[in-house]
Amino acid sequence: MDRTPSTGHREALRRLRRVMAGSGSAQNRLDEIVKVVAAEMAAEVCSIYVLRAGDVLELFATEGLKREAVHVTRLQIGEGLVGTIAATTQRLNLSDAQEHPSFSYRPETGEEVYSSLLGVPVLRGGRPRGVLVIQNREKREYSEEEAEALEIISVVIAELIAASDLLGPDERLHARDSRLLGPERMPGTMVNEGLAVGQAVLHTPGVSIRQIFADDIDAEHDRLRDAMSAMHAAIDVLLSTTDLRESGEHREVLNSYRRFAEDRGWLRRIREGIDSGLTADAAVQQVREDTAARMRGVGDPYIRGRLSDLEDIATRLMTHLGGGVSMQHLPEDIVLIARNPGPAEMLDYDTSRIRALVTEEGGPTSHVSIVARALGIPIVAKVDGLMRNVDPGDPVIVDGDNGQIFVRPSDDIQSMITETLGAREQRRSMYASMHALKTVTRDGVPISLSINCGMLADMQWLEETGADGVGLFRTEIPFMVRSTFPDLEQQTAIYRAVLSQADGKPVHFRTLDIGGDKQLPYLKESDDQNPALGWRSIRVGLDRPGMLRQQLRAMLHAGSGRELYVMFPMIAEVAEFRSALAILKKERERLDRNGGNAPTELRVGAMLEVPGLIWQLEALLPHLDFLSIGSNDLFQFLFAIDRGNPRVAGRYDVLAPSLLSVVREIVRKCNKANVPVSLCGEMAGHPLEAMALLGVGMTSLSVSPSQFGPVKAMTLTADIGALQAYMDELLASPDHSLRRKLRAYAMDHGVVLES
Ligand code: PEP
Ligand code: MG
Numbered sequence: 018m019d020r021t022p023s024t025g026h027r028e029a030l031r032r033l034r035r036v037m038a039g040s041g042s043a044q045n046r047l048d049e050i051v052k053v054v055a056a057e058m059a060a061e062v063c064s065i066y067v068l069r070a071g072d073v074l075e076l077f078a079t080e081g082l083k084r085e086a087v088h089v090t091r092l093q094i095g096e097g098l099v100g101t102i103a104a105t106t107q108r109l110n111l112s113d114a115q116e117h118p119s120f121s122y123r124p125e126t127g128e129e130v131y132s133s134l135l136g137v138p139v140l141r142g143g144r145p146r147g148v149l150v151i152q153n154r155e156k157r158e159y160s161e162e163e164a165e166a167l168e169i170i171s172v173v174i175a176e177l178i179a180a181s182d183l184l185g186p187d188e189r190l191h192a193r194d195s196r197l198l199g200p201e202r203m204p205g206t207m208v209n210e211g212l213a214v215g216q217a218v219l220h221t222p223g224v225s226i227r228q229i230f231a232d233d234i235d236a237e238h239d240r241l242r243d244a245m246s247a248m249h250a251a252i253d254v255l256l257s258t259t260d261l262r263e264s265g266e267h268r269e270v271l272n273s274y275r276r277f278a279e280d281r282g283w284l285r286r287i288r289e290g291i292d293s294g295l296t297a298d299a300a301v302q303q304v305r306e307d308t309a310a311r312m313r314g315v316g317d318p319y320i321r322g323r324l325s326d327l328e329d330i331a332t333r334l335m336t337h338l339g340g341g342v343s344m345q346h347l348p349e350d351i352v353l354i355a356r357n358p359g360p361a362e363m364l365d366y367d368t369s370r371i372r373a374l375v376t377e378e379g380g381p382t383s384h385v386s387i388v389a390r391a392l393g394i395p396i397v398a399k400v401d402g403l404m405r406n407v408d409p410g411d412p413v414i415v416d417g418d419n420g421q422i423f424v425r426p427s428d429d430i431q432s433m434i435t436e437t438l439g440a441r442e443q444r445r446s447m448y449a450s451m452h453a454l455k456t457v458t459r460d461g462v463p464i465s466l467s468i469n470c471g472m473l474a475d476m477q478w479l480e481e482t483g484a485d486g487v488g489l490f491r492t493e494i495p496f497m498v499r500s501t502f503p504d505l506e507q508q509t510a511i512y513r514a515v516l517s518q519a520d521g522k523p524v525h526f527r528t529l530d531i532g533g534d535k536q537l538p539y540l541k542e543s544d545d546q547n548p549a550l551g552w553r554s555i556r557v558g559l560d561r562p563g564m565l566r567q568q569l570r571a572m573l574h575a576g577s578g579r580e581l582y583v584m585f586p587m588i589a590e591v592a593e594f595r596s597a598l599a600i601l602k603k604e605r606e607r608l609d610r611n612g613g614n615a616p617t618e619l620r621v622g623a624m625l626e627v628p629g630l631i632w633q634l635e636a637l638l639p640h641l642d643f644l645s646i647g648s649n650d651l652f653q654f655l656f657a658i659d660r661g662n663p664r665v666a667g668r669y670d671v672l673a674p675s676l677l678s679v680v681r682e683i684v685r686k687c688n689k690a691n692v693p694v695s696l697c698g699e700m701a702g703h704p705l706e707a708m709a710l711l712g713v714g715m716t717s718l719s720v721s722p723s724q725f726g727p728v729k730a731m732t733l734t735a736d737i738g739a740l741q742a743y744m745d746e747l748l749a750s751p752d753h754s755l756r757r758k759l760r761a762y763a764m765d766h767g768v769v770l771e772s
Contacts, residue, residue, distance in 0.1 A: 029057035029166070030294035033173050034230040043183045047078035047174075054170060055080040058163060060151035062131055065139075066092070066099050067147040067178055074099055074148060076126070077183070081152065086126040094145070097121030098134060103145040106310040108137045108164055112156045128152065135159040137167045140306040141175040144405060149174055169290055172303045173229055203400050205375070207420035210723060211395030212438060213373035214431075216348040217411040217424070218366075219404070220355035229299045234291060241287065241297040244337035248330070251337070283308075283327055298338045305331035309356065329358060352413040356404050368392055373415035375422055377403040392474075393723075397422055444771060448726025452483045456729055458711070458737045465717040466729055467525075469697055471495075473511065476518035478722035486523035488719020489645065489697040490515065492568065493531050502537075505571055512575030523582050525645065525719075526572055527624065528565060528597075530554045530586040549650075549659060554587035559596055569604045573616060581616035584645055589627040591637045598640065624697075626650035631683060638690035645719075646683060648698025652676055670754035671700045672709055677755065678748045681713035688714070695719055704731035704770040709759055711737055712744035730769045739766070 036049040047065055055063035062081030066074040069091075076082070076090040095104040101119045102109050111117055114134035122129065131152035139147035149171045151159075178184070231237045283304065290300025308328045351371045357378040374389045379398040389396050395417025407413065407424050414423040414434050423430050456464045467488030468478055472495065479487065495511050496503060503511070515524055531537055532545075532553025545551030558565035572583055585597045598621060608615050623630075623637065626647035630637065638644070648671065653660040655676060656669045680696070687694035695717035700706040702724030708731050710718060720728050743762060747755055763770050 027293045029053055029170060030173075030230065032057065033170065034294065037173065037177070037229070043177060044077070046177060047183070050170075050174065050177075051078045051080040054149075054151065054167075058151055058166065060153055062128070062150070062152035064150045064152075065147060065174060066103075066150070067139075067183060068094070068103065068145055069184065074103055077147075079126075081131075083125060083127040086123070090123050090126055092121065097123075098136060099148045099150065102136045102138050102148045102150075106138045106140060106145055108135070108168070108310075110135050110159050110164055112158045114152070130154055132156045133159070135164060135167060137164065137171050138310060139171045139175045139178065140310060141179055146175055146178050165286070165289075166293070168307055169293060169295060169300075169303055172295065172299050172306075175306075176229055176299075201406065201424045202421055203403065203406065203424060204421045205397040205400035205403075207417055208379075208396035208398045209389065209394065209417055211373070211393075211415075211417040212434065212441065213350075213352065213395050213415045213417070214434060214438065215350035215352035215372040215413060215415075217354045217407045217409055217413045218347055218351045219407065219409050220353055220358050228296050231291060231294055231296045234294070237291045237295075237297045237300075238288065240338060241291065241300075244297065244334055247337045248333055251333075298335060301331050301334050301338065305335070348410075352415055354403060354407050354413070373397075373413075373417065375400055375403060375413070375415060377401070445726070448730065451726070451729055451733070454729075454733065456485075456732055458732055458735050460736045460738050462716065462737045464711065464732050465695070466725065466732065467523075467695070467697075467717070467719040468722045468725055469719050470515075470524075470722075473514050473518065475722065476515055478725070479519060479522060482722055482725040484522075484722075484725060486525070487515075487519060488525055488695055488717070490524050490526045491530065492526055493529050493535055493537075496529065496531070496537055497535065502540075505567055505574075508568060508571035509574045512572050516575055516579055521579075523580060525582045525584055525622070525643075527584050527586050528555070528558055528568055532557055549653065549661075555585050555593060555597060556587070558585070559593065562600055565597070566600055566604060569601050570608075573604055573608050573619075574613070576616035576619075577614035579616055580618040580620065582620045582622065582643070584622040584624055584643070586624045586647065587626050587650065588623040588637075589629055591633055591640070594623050594637060594640060625683060626654070628654050628679070631679065634683065634686045635690070638687065638692045641692050643693045643695065644683070644687055646680065646694065646696040646698065648676075648680075648696055648700050651679070651698070652700075655679065670756060671706055672754045672756045672759060674748050674750050674752060674755060677709055677713050677744070680710065680715065681748065684714035693717065702728060704728055704772060705756070705759055705763065707731055708735055708740065708763060708768055708770070709744070709755065711735060712740040712759075713748070714741065724772065727770075727772045730771065731763075734767060734769045735763075736766065 032053045033050060036046055036053060039046075039049075041049075051063040051065055054060070060081070062079065064079040064082055065077050067077040069075050072094040074092045074094065076087055079087060092100040094100050096119075098109055098111070098114060098117060098119055098121070100121075109117075112133045114120055114132065115122075115129070131154055133153045133156055134150060135152075136148055136150040138145050139149055149167060151167065286304050286307075287297070287300045290303050291297055295303065305328055308331065347366070347370065349370055351366065352373045352375060353366065353371055354375050355377070357376055358374075371392065371394055373395045375396070376398045377400055395415050397415055397417055397420050400422060411425050412431075414426050414430065416422065416434075423434075426434070456466050458464060465485045467486045468475075468482060468484045469489040469491070470476060470478070470487050471491040471493075476487075478484070492512075512526065515526075530553070531540070532551060533548050552560070558568075569583065572581060575581075583601060585594060588594045588597075601619075601621060605615065605619065620642035622641055622643035622645055624645050624647045625631070625634075626649075628651065649660055652658070652669075652671050656673075658665050658669055660666075684694055694715070696710060696715055697719035699721070701710060701718040702720035704727045707718055707720070707728045711732070718728065740762070747758060752758075760770070762768075
């Protein structure tokens with residue numbers, strides 16, 4: 018054959034089109050397809066394996082291998098080269114296949130004489146449906162064009178498998194292990210708490226392609242162009258709407274995402290697919306499946322994120338081409354099941370119907386998690402095998418609290434969860450009814466309860482909970498979801514929007530707390546040996562004063578005409594606070610000089626997270642308007658325990674007498690100096706821990722919004738005088754933890770502890 022591969026596959030597609038248009042059973046067509054592909058791609062062997070129930074790949078058709086192997090040779094997913102291609106959804110291109118460690122010899126096929134092998138997965142909706150393989154005797158490496166050609170042809174086979182009678186209806190639905198159709202608990206990673214029940218809606222399910230082969234190639238190019246502009250226009254509309262999507266984070270995410278749509282390599286490959294005879298839909302589908310498959314092989318989270326965005330765009334593009342996911346006939350209670358959806362995709366659904374989000378990949382900082390968290394739904398990520406094991410319409414329970422889901426749950430689990438949900442609902446209405454109550458303890462001590470926020474969308478909770486303010490606004494979150502550093506205007510807009518939503522309630526803006534476990538995608542990752550103790554937080558701010566200055570300037574602009582609270586994180590000594598304060602003062606002076614409208618009141622505080630500062634607190638307090646204890650880091654440093662390391666998590670307890678004694682000491686010093694002190698670490702959000710904090714003298718806590726109700730209920734039922742007397746005695750105890758004693762105390766004294 019002297020044909021070049023690219024003209025070869027174009028010709029192959031032309032001939033395949035005739036095969037598909039002709040009559041005959043699906044089996045006949047597969048038999049024809051392997052002949053055409055072998056001939057047109059100059060291969061001595063072409064074989065098609067189809068995935069059957071039980072995760073078995075069966076040889077359905079071959080040209081070149083022994084005919085008696087058809088419907089006899091079977092491999093498990095993951096077994097042999099064919100099984101590996103299906104398991105990894107990656108192509109294999111081998112000049113000496115038998116040397117490959119996964120090669121599994123099947124004597125009935127007679128394949129021992131063939132050295133080279135090129136195999137691609139046959140994918141549909143991100144799932145393997147089969148494998149297409151060509152082989153040659155000579156040891157040769159197949160070209161990229163040949164591999165792409167085979168991938169294009171695999172689209173035809175995927176459609177044939179999906180639409181035909183090759184497999185019985187049950188098998189077609191569940192071309193996977195039938196054992197998995199029973200109830201199943203699938204563990205994952207908790208991203209957002211909560212419990213939800215609903216029906217699975219598979220995001221990017223088998224997207225339907227109405228026609229594979231183009232009747233008119235020019236017309237298909239036109240359709241692609243039209244769909245691209247329609248998609249861009251739709252994204253523009255999304256960007257300009259004014260509700261939830263208006264918030265800075267979503268806008269930026271969507272903007273960066275739109276830029277990826279202009280990725281040239283990606284478009285080129287779609288156009289090539291059309292040139293070779295596919296319709297625009299089929300060409301986009303092919304590139305989409307390929308992007309999804311490539312993503313699995315990439316370790317770098319940044320590149321994976323970009324690939325995921327490209328896959329997301331391809332799905333949207335298909336919708337604009339007239340195929341795509343139908344948004345009609347979706348259940349009222351959607352549990353969205355997705356591999357790694359793009360952030361905008363969540364907003365395509367009627368978000369009021371989405372009860373939970375479950376992803377196979379992703380994680381707490383993935384863009385979509387941030388958008389979903391703003392919607393206040395439970396999220397579980399990193400669920401292995403999710404897309405393979407959940408079918409559309411499956412009942413799913415999402416247990417965000419414990420990072421797990423139950424698919425097709427048994428009646429027992431269902432009724433247990435329904436009861437829990439009922440109880441939570443009752444509690445929620447109880448918390449709602451407390452909204453108007455003043456937060457005072459049973460013995461009349463007023464307690465200030467605020468919430469922690471990190472996004473504009475979180476600000477809605479201020480009104481909903483009736484909190485006194487925002488005790489901690491983590492400004493790094495808006496920085497983390499962007500693809501570039503936000504400039505002065507963008508930062509000012511974020512802070513201004515936050516303040517206007519706060520409607521006069523105080524918002525404690527914490528300056529950038531990056532480094533450690535919080536990396537910005539556009540800032541070179543630090544190679545610190547020990548990031549928690551490394552170049553992070555205020556250390557970055559003081560070493561990069563330009564960055565800090567810009568942030569403070571944005572805060573001052575946003576706070577014009579209002580009260581502005583600024584706090585510096587991870588202060589370890591007085592000198593650090595004074596340096597940060599000096600920068601703020603300079604900015605304030607600059608604003609005054611330029612005749613800018615300054616905040617009516619500027620209050621400046623520090624976070625106490627580094628133990629060393631406790632012994633310099635008396636010297637620091639005269640400089641402070643307030644102090645905020647960051648117990649997450651303080652606990653980590655006091656006990657020398659990495660807060661992100663699961664091997665040591667649980668080794669020590671925040672209710673250790675030592676930590677509580679430290680808090681009592683800090684409170685005493687602050688009270689003496691008349692400086693308000695608050696605590697905003699996670700422990701404040703757990704009712705028992707919060708009770709202990711009141712017991713050592715704290716009167717101001719800031720908690721995550723979902724924990725506001727439980728902490729308020731505890732506060733209303735606790736008698737602080739009695740509790741403090743009890744705890745004073747307890748703190749001298751040699752116990753590992755005071756948890757048991759404090760819980761017993763709460764029970765004996767009618768303190769409500771429910772979360
Ligand atoms: C803390 O350390 O307690 C704190 C509130 O800061 P972050 O959790 O953001 O480090
Ligand atoms: Mg901290």
